[in-house]
Amino acid sequence: MAQDVIVLGAGIVGVSVALHLQQRGRHVVLVDRRAPGEETSFGNAGLIEASSVVPYAFPRDWRTVLRFARNDSTALRYDLRSLPSYATWLARFWWESAPNRLQAAARDMLPLVARCVAEHDAFIDRAGLRELVRPTGWLEAYRSRASFEKEAPDAERIAAAHGLHVSILDASALRSAEASLAPGYAGAIHWADPKSVSDPGALTKGYAGLFEREGGTILRGDALTLEATGRGWRVRTADGVVEAQEAVVALGVWSDAVLRPLGYRMPLMAKRGYHMHYASEADAPLLRPVVDIEAGYVVAPMKRGLRLTTGVELASRERPANPVQLDLAERAARPVFGLGQRLDDKPWLGLRPCTPDMRPVIGPAGRHAGLWFAFGHAHHGLTLGPVTGRLLAEMMSGETPFTDPSPYRPSRF
Known part of the structure; x- marks a missing residue:
């Protein structure tokens, strides 16, 4: 099977790359071991974060570092046996x-952040996913x-500097905005520009469906079989060997x-991060995602x-799931949000792909012609x-x- 481009990875990044290439007249095959949107793209808080202009950084305040070092935080936990692999x-x-x-x-x-909503909106309208x-x-x-x-003042300064819309809600205003919340918060910052998604996995699958309807091909295959040929790249799939002039690696972690x-x-x-779904016992529906800043x-x-999503767990990919962080978060969230019974058989575990300089890797591989990278988008x-x-x-x-791609170049590492 001959194509113009093989895209490895059917998460939100890979599907989006495939769609944009398809728009430009390229014949694209999307290859993954699973169906679209069933890995990291499935399990997140469902935020299109137009207000997240500052990346999540390593805390520089020594009090915060010492608190995290105790390893009893819902925001960050670590597996002691995995720490050596994270040291560098x-x-x-x-x-x-x-x-x-x-x-x-x-x-x-x-x-990238400034265009995120507009680029999603274009796909959402084409795919009919506005609901x-x-x-x-x-x-x-x-x-x-x-x-x-x-x-609160820092949020207002950031909003003014970047043309964002923000409201500062004291405890009373917060209760008016979110009647489902029980007392417990002193106030909240409402970032109005982001959008929220009620089923992130379904959104990715919807984009993949658009790709197929417009002539794209999605195959199950093993990305580890990728190899260079004299004329480009090939990979083995359940439907046979696929060859193309170019290949994109968009496999996340x-x-x-x-x-x-x-x-x-x-x-x-x-x-690593976990999520669990709960029935609601609150008197009113929750209208928007809420980040509990102190509890993480x-x-x-x-x-x-x-959906309750946890903060960060530093643990090697092969380590078994550890329910402690989710249990702590559930204990903190239950009385405020009216969490009822668990709806999933077990917690979902996902892996956020992170680079140490907090920028994704987007661009040409460098040492191999026709090989391109698109991964490392962290949270x-x-x-x-x-x-992307x-x-x-x-x-x-x-x-x-549309912007200078050099900050994301693979050759920086």
């Missing part, structure tokens, strides 16, 4: 999180009045397994129920999938990219 990566992450370097990362990410998306924004909720009063045999060493590590979890209204894969697809497709098609 964490050291680079800490260095990159210095204030001046974090500001540089924020500047580099801004062109999955709500223009409600999201809430940063604070239990501590001191923290709330400290962060699993990208390094494909690239290592080709001689690439990417500093890609997983921040998100509760988002989904089609299946209230913002859902947010940045379509805009546009940027990479522009580069692959010889167009002038």
